Amino acid sequence: MMAEEQEDLQKALEELKTEHRDLDIVIQxxxxxxxxxxxxxxxxxxxxxxxxxxxxxxxxxxxxDIIA
Incomplete structure (x- = not known):
């Protein structure tokens, strides 16, 4: 995976985590x-x-991927 793709995935991941935390608060x-x-x-x-x-x-x- 290219570095740019990895950065995009990391950014999207952080956005999903933020939304997940926000939903937790709203649900509570x-x-x-x-x-x-x-x-x-x-x-x-x-x-x-x-x-x-x-x-x-x-x-x-x-x-x-780790090949053992």
Whole structure:
């Protein structure tokens, strides 16, 4: 992988991590409000899970292949 591609992936990874952290805060705040909007809460949780999976895939792409 070229250095420029790696930098782009790293930048995208940081953006996903930031969004993931922000969603965590929003989910926490939303779950503490009364009445709880379960539909919105579930949508945010699904988005957070999608971000987590995307982060894992990007991190694995950034790791060099090690042939043992």
């Amino acid at each position: 705040q939303l779950s503490e409000t009364v009445p709880v909007d379960f539909l919105r809460l579930n949508r945010l949780k699904k988005r957070k899970l999608f971000l987590k999976d995307s982060i894992s895939k990007m991190e694995s792409m950034l790791l060099p």
